[in-house]
Amino acid sequence: MTEKADVVVVGGGIAGLITARELGRQGVRVVVLEARDRLGGRVWTDHRLGRDLELGGTWLHWVQPHAWAEVTRYGLEVTRGPRPEEAYWLAGDEVRSGTLDAFMELIDPGMRRLLDGTMRWIPRPDAPAAAPGLASVDGFSVQDKLDELDLPVEEYRANEAAWVGHFNAPLQDGAFTSALRWTAATGGSWHLMHEASAVFRLAAGTRSLVEAIVADTRADFRTSTEVRHVEHHPDGAVVTTAAGERIEAGRVVLTLPQNLLGGLAVEPELSAGKRAASEEGTASRGVKIWIRVRGPIAPFFAYSSAAHPLSVARTEYVGDDDAVLVSFGADSRRISPHDIDAVREALRVWRDDLEVLEVTGHDWMADPRSRETWLMQRPHQLTRYSEEQRRPEGVLHFASSDNATVWAGFIDGAIESGLRVAREIGADLGAAR
Numbered sequence: 001m002t003e004k005a006d007v008v009v010v011g012g013g014i015a016g017l018i019t020a021r022e023l024g025r026q027g028v029r030v031v032v033l034e035a036r037d038r039l040g041g042r043v044w045t046d047h048r049l050g051r052d053l054e055l056g057g058t059w060l061h062w063v064q065p066h067a068w069a070e071v072t073r074y075g076l077e078v079t080r081g082p083r084p085e086e087a088y089w090l091a092g093d094e095v096r097s098g099t100l101d102a103f104m105e106l107i108d109p110g111m112r113r114l115l116d117g118t119m120r121w122i123p124r125p126d127a128p129a130a131a132p133g134l135a136s137v138d139g140f141s142v143q144d145k146l147d148e149l150d151l152p153v154e155e156y157r158a159n160e161a162a163w164v165g166h167f168n169a170p171l172q173d174g175a176f177t178s179a180l181r182w183t184a185a186t187g188g189s190w191h192l193m194h195e196a197s198a199v200f201r202l203a204a205g206t207r208s209l210v211e212a213i214v215a216d217t218r219a220d221f222r223t224s225t226e227v228r229h230v231e232h233h234p235d236g237a238v239v240t241t242a243a244g245e246r247i248e249a250g251r252v253v254l255t256l257p258q259n260l261l262g263g264l265a266v267e268p269e270l271s272a273g274k275r276a277a278s279e280e281g282t283a284s285r286g287v288k289i290w291i292r293v294r295g296p297i298a299p300f301f302a303y304s305s306a307a308h309p310l311s312v313a314r315t316e317y318v319g320d321d322d323a324v325l326v327s328f329g330a331d332s333r334r335i336s337p338h339d340i341d342a343v344r345e346a347l348r349v350w351r352d353d354l355e356v357l358e359v360t361g362h363d364w365m366a367d368p369r370s371r372e373t374w375l376m377q378r379p380h381q382l383t384r385y386s387e388e389q390r391r392p393e394g395v396l397h398f399a400s401s402d403n404a405t406v407w408a409g410f411i412d413g414a415i416e417s418g419l420r421v422a423r424e425i426g427a428d429l430g431a432a433r
C-alpha cells in the first residue's frame, strides 16, 4: 500500500529540518527522508582528535539574522577559538611573521579596491541579482578582478590566500559576484564579512542546533532512506525510496545540494535552468582539514597562497600538551584530510617546528550526498540561475542554502530557505483549505 503524507521533505540538513519544523507547527503532516544515517547534512559535529570537531559548517554571527534567531530561540551558547598571537604569511618564497593586525593591514588596500563596487552592484543582498547591468560583472572570477589590481606580490599572495579561505575553490572558478554578495551582507565592510564567516561557533557544536530543531519539530524523521525518484503532477507527487517504498504527498520539498539536484530522477523533469546549474556544478572544490599538533604552542594564523595545497591554517583549540589547527585548501584533489605526510609537508611552508600528531576531516567533494562543500557560484551563475533555483515547479519546492539570497552557502542561508519554502507551502495549503 502507498503511504500518504501532506509533505515529503527530501534531505535532513538544516534547510530540510527548518522546513519540517515550520510546517509541523502549522499542523501539516511531514515526513523527512534523509539518505545518511544522521541528520544535519553539511553540518556534522563528530568526536575526533580528542575533541568534538566540526567537519562541515561551523561559524556563525549576529549579522546572520536567521542563524542568530536560532541561537536566541534555543539559548545556544556561542564561543570562539583563541585569539592568534602570531601570524605567518609568504612574500614569494620567504616566510613573514608578525601580528594578525599586521597581516590585515597588508591585505586591506587590495580588499578595499577589490570590493569597492559592492554596494553599487549588490545594493540589496536579499535581491542579489537585481542591480541593472549586473550580468556584465557576473562574468568575472575573483582571480580576474584580483589580477586587475596589479598588487605587489606580497599583497597579491596574501589577498589570494584570504580569498581561498573564504571561497574553498580555485579563484579562477569562483564568481567575483560571490565576493560582492558576502561583503554586501555586512554592509560593505570586508572586516565584518571576515569576522562573520570565521570566528564564532556554537559552544556545544552544530549538533546542539540540529538536536534543538529536531526536538522542536513534529515530523516523521527517517534516516538511511535515500530518495531515488519523484513523480509529480498538478495535484501531488509520489516519492520512491531506494528500498522501493512509495509515499504519496501533496507537496515535495527538495533540499539536495546544487551539485546533486540535477542527478535525481524527477518526472516531469526539472526546469532547464535548475538542471544546467547542477550540471555546471558549483565552483567549490576545497578541503577542510583538522590537525592535532604537539603543544604547548602559541595560537597562530597562517596564510600562504592559492598555489599551495593548504592556503590557510589556524589554531582553533589549545590544550596543555597539544593544540588543534583548522586548515583549508582550494582543491581537495591536491591534499587529503587523511594524508598525514602531505599535511606535514603543507605546514612546512610556514613553519618546520610543528610536530603533527594526527589529522582528520571529511572529503565532502567525494561524498555522494554532497559533492560540494559550501556554495561558491561560478561566473554567470548568480544572474543566470539563482532566481530559477528558488522557483517552485508545480507541487515541488526547493529549499537549500545554495539557493538562499543573503547568506547563500551558509547555515544562515539554509535556515532562510527553509523558512521561505514553509511559507510558500503554508500559504498555498491555507488557500486550498
Ligand SMILES: Cc1cc2nc3c(=O)[nH]c(=O)nc-3n(C[C@H](O)[C@H](O)[C@H](O)COP(=O)(O)OP(=O)(O)OC[C@H]3O[C@@H](n4cnc5c(N)ncnc54)[C@H](O)[C@@H]3O)c2cc1C
Residues within 6 Å of the ligand: 010, 011, 012, 013, 014, 015, 016, 033, 034, 035, 036, 039, 040, 041, 042, 043, 055, 056, 057, 058, 059, 060, 197, 198, 225, 226, 227, 228, 255, 256, 257, 260, 264, 288, 364, 369, 370, 372, 373, 374, 375, 399, 400, 401, 402, 409, 410, 411, 412, 414
Ligand atoms: C567543510 C564545510 C565548512 C563549512 N563552513 C561553514 C561555516 O563555517 N559557516 C556556515 O554558515 N556555513 C558553512 N558551511 C556551509 C553550511 O554547512 C551549508 O551551507 C549548510 O549546512 C547546507 O544546508 P542544506 O540543508 O542546504 O544542505 P545539506 O546540509 O547538504 O542537506 C541536504 C541533505 O540532503 C541529503 N540527501 C542528498 N541526497 C539525498 C537523497 N537522494 N535522498 C535523501 N536525502 C538526500 C543529504 O544527505 C543532506 O543531509 C560549510 C560547509 C562545509 C562542507
